[in-house]
Amino acid sequence: MSTYRQFHARSLQQPEAFWREQSALVDWQEPVQRVLDASRPPFARWFTGGRTNLCHNAVDRHLPARADQPALIYVSTETKTEKTYTFAELHREVNRYAAVLKALGTERGDRVLIYMPMIPEAIFAMLASVRIGAIHSVVFGGFASHSLATRIDDARPRIIVSADAGSRSGKTVPYKGLLDQAIALASHAPEHVLMVDRGLAPMPMTPGRDLDCAAQVRQHWDAKVDCVWLESNEPSYILYTSGTTGRPKGVQRDTGGYAVALAASMKHVFGGEAGGTYFSTSDIGWVVGHSYIVYGPLIAGMATVVYEGTPIRPDGAIWWRIIEQYRVNIMFSAPTAIRVLKKQDPALLRRHDLSSLQALFLAGEPLDEPTARWISEGLGKPVVDNYWQTETGWPIIATPRGVEALPAKFGSPGVACYGYDVRLYDEITGAEVGNNTKGVVAIAGPLPPGCMSTIWGDDERFVNTYWHSVPGRSVYSTFDWGIRDDDGYFFILGRTDDVINVAGHRLGTREIEESISSHAGIAEVAVVGIADALKGQVAIAFAVARDPGAVTDAAQRAAMEGEILKLVDSQLGAVARPSRVHFVGVLPKTRSGKLLRRTIQAICEGREAGDLTTIEDASALDQIRQALATKV
Ligand code: PRX
Numbered sequence: 359m360s361t362y363r364q365f366h367a368r369s370l371q372q373p374e375a376f377w378r379e380q381s382a383l384v385d386w387q388e389p390v391q392r393v394l395d396a397s398r399p400p401f402a403r404w405f406t407g408g409r410t411n412l413c414h415n416a417v418d419r420h421l422p423a424r425a426d427q428p429a430l431i432y433v434s435t436e437t438k439t440e441k442t443y444t445f446a447e448l449h450r451e452v453n454r455y456a457a458v459l460k461a462l463g464t465e466r467g468d469r470v471l472i473y474m475p476m477i478p479e480a481i482f483a484m485l486a487s488v489r490i491g492a493i494h495s496v497v498f499g500g501f502a503s504h505s506l507a508t509r510i511d512d513a514r515p516r517i518i519v520s521a522d523a524g525s526r527s528g529k530t531v532p533y534k535g536l537l538d539q540a541i542a543l544a545s546h547a548p549e550h551v552l553m554v555d556r557g558l559a560p561m562p563m564t565p566g567r568d569l570d571c572a573a574q575v576r577q578h579w580d581a582k583v584d585c586v587w588l589e590s591n592e593p594s595y596i597l598y599t600s601g602t603t604g605r606p607k608g609v610q611r612d613t614g615g616y617a618v619a620l621a622a623s624m625k626h627v628f629g630g631e632a633g634g635t636y637f638s639t640s641d642i643g644w645v646v647g648h649s650y651i652v653y654g655p656l657i658a659g660m661a662t663v664v665y666e667g668t669p670i671r672p673d674g675a676i677w678w679r680i681i682e683q684y685r686v687n688i689m690f691s692a693p694t695a696i697r698v699l700k701k702q703d704p705a706l707l708r709r710h711d712l713s714s715l716q717a718l719f720l721a722g723e724p725l726d727e728p729t730a731r732w733i734s735e736g737l738g739k740p741v742v743d744n745y746w747q748t749e750t751g752w753p754i755i756a757t758p759r760g761v762e763a764l765p766a767k768f769g770s771p772g773v774a775c776y777g778y779d780v781r782l783y784d785e786i787t788g789a790e791v792g793n794n795t796k797g798v799v800a801i802a803g804p805l806p807p808g809c810m811s812t813i814w815g816d817d818e819r820f821v822n823t824y825w826h827s828v829p830g831r832s833v834y835s836t837f838d839w840g841i842r843d844d845d846g847y848f849f850i851l852g853r854t855d856d857v858i859n860v861a862g863h864r865l866g867t868r869e870i871e872e873s874i875s876s877h878a879g880i881a882e883v884a885v886v887g888i889a890d891a892l893k894g895q896v897a898i899a900f901a902v903a904r905d906p907g908a909v910t911d912a913a914q915r916a917a918m919e920g921e922i923l924k925l926v927d928s929q930l931g932a933v934a935r936p937s938r939v940h941f942v943g944v945l946p947k948t949r950s951g952k953l954l955r956r957t958i959q960a961i962c963e964g965r966e967a968g969d970l971t972t973i974e975d976a977s978a979l980d981q982i983r984q985a986l987a988t989k990v
Contacts, residue, residue, distance in 0.1 A: 362762040362773070363846075365626075369776035369806075376776070377807060381405055381614075383621035384415045384657065387587040390614070394804065400825045400832060401812065402804035404615035405590035412594050413489035414585040415617050416656035417452055420445045420632075427633060428661035431684050432478045435667035435676055436525035437556070442661075443478065448485075451478070455486035457581030458574040462550050464517055466491030466586055469596070471515035471548070472642075473497045473506060473537060475524030476666035479554045479571065480642050481652055483519040488594050488613075491586035495596040495608070498643025499524045499533065500863075504873065504929035505606075506540035509598050510548070512608055512814065519552045519571070523559035527668055532559035590614025596814045597645060599748040600866030601823065602837075602855045608814030609645075609748050612807075616751060617657060619777075619808025620649055623752045624658035626760040626776065627744065628688050629716060632659030637680060638690035639665055644863075645748040646722065650690050654752075660687075669695050674702030675709045682710035689715060692722040692862035696733050697892050707736040717742050717759065722862035723894045724850060727768040745771035745850055747836060748864065749824070751808045754778050754801070754836070755848050770847040777806030781833065782840060785854065788829035798854055799840035800833040856955060858887025858895050863933050867955065870897055870936065873929045874922055879904055884945050885936060886959040897936040898962060900982060902945060909941040940985035946978035958982055 369376045374393040381390055391407025417429070425446040432441045443451065464470060470487040472494055474480035480496075487494040495513040497506055510518075518541075524531040534553070541547065553561050554571045563570070588594075594613045598606040624630040636655035640646035655662040663684060669677055677699075680686065699706075717740040718733065725743045734741040743766070744756035757764040757772035764773065774780040782797030783790055791797040803825075813820040827835040839851035853859070856867045867885040874883045882902040887895040901922070903909045909918055919939040926935050946954040949972060957967050961982050970976060 360762060360764075362758060362764055365758075365761050366774060366776045370779050373777070373804075377404065377618065380622040380807075381408070381618050383625065384410060384614075384617045385419050386410050386614075387414075390590065396804045400803045400805075400821060400834065401817075402809075403591045404612065404807040405618065408590045408614050409587040410590065410614050410617055411489065411585040411587055412613060412617055412653060412657075413452060413485045415621075416485060416653055417445060417449050418585065420659045421449060424633065424659060428635070428684075429656060430478055430481060431635070431661055431663045433663060433665050433667070433680055434476070434525075435671050436528065437558075437666070441478070448482075451482045452485045452489060453581050453583050454575045454578050455482040456489045456583035457578035458552065458571070459486055459492065459517060460490055460583060461574070461578065462517055462552075462569075464490060464492050466588075467592075468492045468517075469495055469513045469515040471495045471497060471510060471513055471518045473499060473518060473520045473533065474554070474642070475499045475521055475531075475533070476641060476664055477521065477554065477556065478664060479521070480519075481664060484642070484652055489583060489585050491588055491592070493593045493595055495598070496642050496648070497598070498641060498931075498933075499531070500643070500931045500933045502928055502931040503536045503539035503543060505869075505931060506536065507543035508606060510540060510544040511546050512598070512606075513596055514546045515548050517550050517552060518548045519554070521554040522556050522561040525558060525666065527671060530558050534559065534561040538562070538564070588613045591811065593811070595648065597648060597748055599645075600857055600864055600869060602857070602866070602868065604866065604868040604872040606866070606869070607819070607823070609810045610812050610814045611751060612811045615807030615809075616653070619752050619806065620654040621657050624654050624660075626758045627753055627756050628654075628719065629760040630655065630658045630660055630688055634687040635661045635663065635684050635714075636688045636690070637663035637665070637677075637684070637686040639669070639677065639695060640690065640692070645751060646690065649751055669698050670702060673706065674699055675706040678707065678710040678712060681712055681715050685714040687714055687716050688719065689717075690719040690721070693720050693725045693729055694723065694861040694893055696720065696729050700729060700732055704736055712737060712739065715739055719744055721746065721753070721771075723859045724852075725769075725771070730768050740766070742766070743771040745848070749810045750805070751810070754780065755850075767847050770843075770849050773846045773848070780848065782842060783828045783831065783833070786829065788831050793842050793844050796839055796841050796851060798828055799836045799838045799848070799850070800828055800831070801836070802833050805834055858897060860887070860895055860897060860933065861893040865897065865934055867897065869930060870899070870926060870934050873926050873934070874899055874901060874939070876929070877922055877925050879908055879918060880922070882945055884953050884955060884958055886955050886962060888959060888962040890937075897934070899936040899939040900942050900945060900958065900985060901939055902943065903941060906943060915941055940982075940988075942978070942981040942985050944975060944978045944981060946982065947974050948972040949974050962986060
């Protein structure tokens, strides 16, 4: 048996011994009493009785060995700023932010909502929250007022931390107006809004509620704020993610399990070493940003690159320039970004010295073989696909290079990671399927450390959504299709639910449908994700107008489509904007009224429509075909 297979087998057969060893990778203020409490399945409580703190593990504990080494390297090609913070400087900033949060009344267990662009202050705010035992909820800066309001109402933050604006491709994206709108839409009101002023956009302040962050920080310049030691299972953060309903789910993460899982993954999956440099191109609004911009690298004692900008400005060599300049050892990105780079001059890949780079990790969406080949040959470095979810917080499937250099197979993210008992089930019968047969990818409980503890405020939804979806089984469903070959390598074949993946951004088609339906002229709408060569998938909408006379000619349809796209932009954000809105007279549904999204998707992608025995009105499919054939 290979080294890795033994490692994996032991993690499942002797989970307590395995994870006790891993728990030594982080500091505990009070030792762990029990490694795993699985007495109330499917809930798993890891490292019970142990007390720790994420900020201590990410920052304070490195001070004796590396106070003057880089911890946070900020590069913004948007504002042309580069600034490095050592661990000592990061510690100082985080203490100031923690003091500000405390002075504003933030207590252990309170929520701090962070709606910010990629600036160091966002990371100070995250680390400051967990330092004082508060729970952060970072909302992606690309989301607009409605998305933000839903999250404000669910998380009920005492404080919101935001900034005047983000910047994308040289264009300022003002935040404050959207934030004010979101607060007006929400029923919950935060006590304070802390605003970071980058000098990019106006930020009208509401007296009494809104405070200038820099002024607050100045009042606590020399502050020292002790870490609040949390029991391992106390929450560290909430991160919202899309699912089958229009209501995003607050993925709740614990403290000790997450710290251990990240420390272990940095060693076993990424092969990261203290003193090295890690560059993840994600955004703090997504799970990759939480785990591998902020917590993972810092817990491992690595410097983390925080990048604001696109992969192609000022030119397509910017990321390779960063690798050379900061001697980056590990890079993490998404397949869409690589497909964007593939359109650039390949000579750019060789312009810089990449000798420090050990490997490029890619995740978030399927990695197609041509892209994988292009980048691995172009860089001459291993390209490591890895598959996971917001819910799990760290890779489910990968080739853990820190344990053994397993061969890569193009098209496969690899084998099950240690701690994960990955299985495949038949969607209808719930029977476990063998190798080389397509099934739903599921994980037999207990989930390993670091995975979601529950859905914020809704244990029942957690159990019903994730653990009751494979018929007759109580296993965690990933809602992805997959297949396993005889070597134990998995291939991921897309989602089983209504979630789509646009440029690595996970979006719920229902949320987009709800937004479009709020247009007064729309009676009904179906949104599906269809294959796209660059972005992996794009959203397409088929809408039924309330008044069919309002969309009879091309000019009317174009006007209505424009209104709908603007509406989605303003409610959800441009990330959720469908690439097209087509108009039809009727949508394909089953006789019981269920939208046949998979059928619509098949037609859009030019595939067979599949089993149509339950369809109410088969002519609806012709309308979809006709709409696709019509230009506007
Ligand atoms: O469908 C899978 C896809 O992205 C989903 C999870 O997205 P998110 O919660 O945003 O977490 C991303 C963490 C990297 C999965 O259910 N997905 C993620 N990684 C891969 C993938 N699909 C294929 N290959 C991957 N490597």
